[in-house]
Amino acid sequence: MAASHIWVSPLRPHSNVGVSDLGLRRCVDMRCNWDLERLPRWECCCLSVLAQRAITPVEDEKPLIPQVETSEAIDQVQNTQSRGFHKDLNLLPKPLSATDIFSSPRNSAKVRVAYQGMPGAYGEAAALKAYPKCETVPCEEFEAAFKAVELWLVDKAVLPIESSVGGSIHRNYDLLLRHRLHIVGEVQMIVNHCLLGLPGVQKEELKRVLSHPQALDQCDMILTKLGVVRVSTDDTAGAALMVAASGERDSGVIASDRAAEIYGLNILLEKIQDDDDNITRFLILAREPIIPGTDRPHKTSIVFTLEEGPGMLFKALAVFASRDINLTKIESRPQRKRPLRVVDDSNKGSARYFDYLFYIDFEASMAEPRAQHAMAHLQEFASFLRVLGCYATDSAL
């Protein structure tokens, strides 16, 4: 391990995944942001090698070189060391320009973007809306997408955070806190669900319908009308794959028209969601935060905890109200590691409450003094405060 920068990814257990020098250097530059004690051992090994290699020149702008064998990688390292520094100036890293720093996600090309689900899932459509030329990378679970970004297997993750019908996707709120990624953008998407079946099947023949639980909830009326059994799956496109692979003629699917195309299913009904405006908001997550601007409307997402006491949440919300900062979202989640709290002596220590984390999105950029002052004010009495990200608001549907 000490001689090479290769580690075996837990996400791709059978492949050795190499990271380019640029990737390594960025990793080292960012090491202060990494809580080394919380990293699994292979990442620590990798980081220590990175630290030694931080001065080697950059060879490749792309962070990932798939399938590099360890021996080859050692040879590469030795060759580079014996040659000394590169003479070819084109191989030096390109300094970031103001355009790079402030560029919108929609201008970026060739980024690798992780999403949860199979090809044809709405997460993939959201990733392509954010980065039209990106290479999309399917992940089985939300957490795998977080890890893929952390381990440099991909550049970004696009994950759902709330739906206009189903509300918050709590799992992703919890993962935002457990991982150290930054929110760098959001994508709002109208989700138009279709009822799919095998070619030649009529909707009256269906006995069960498979889909993601959110999609099943969003199409409650039509499912009730059809009188079918609802079967939950990990994602909508995965359900399409299952039915296509099983050949079960009495099984239908709720998924996108793109999933129908990919898995060779027929569209039996379109726009079957109860609410026409069925919107899901996705977050774009990255290893590094973006530098907030004031050139267009921005949102900031934070998470904090408060001490127990009357009016504490009122006081917290007042830091925004008094500065005329609009809140767009507030969510509370129990602190999983400290769910119970014994209250003070006046209650004789017998009563127990849940401790909560408060997640808030507000309409202001951290580049604005009013947002900075609001955070400084909140920090005076919040027992914990973290800015999860500051990013341009997505108002395009």
Ligand SMILES: O=C(O)C(=O)C[C@]1(C(=O)O)C=C[C@@H](O)C=C1
């Ligand atoms: O299963 C998918 O296709 C997803 O992208 C997931 C998801 C979700 O988690 O809410 C996204 C949008 C739809 O609301 C249904 C499902």
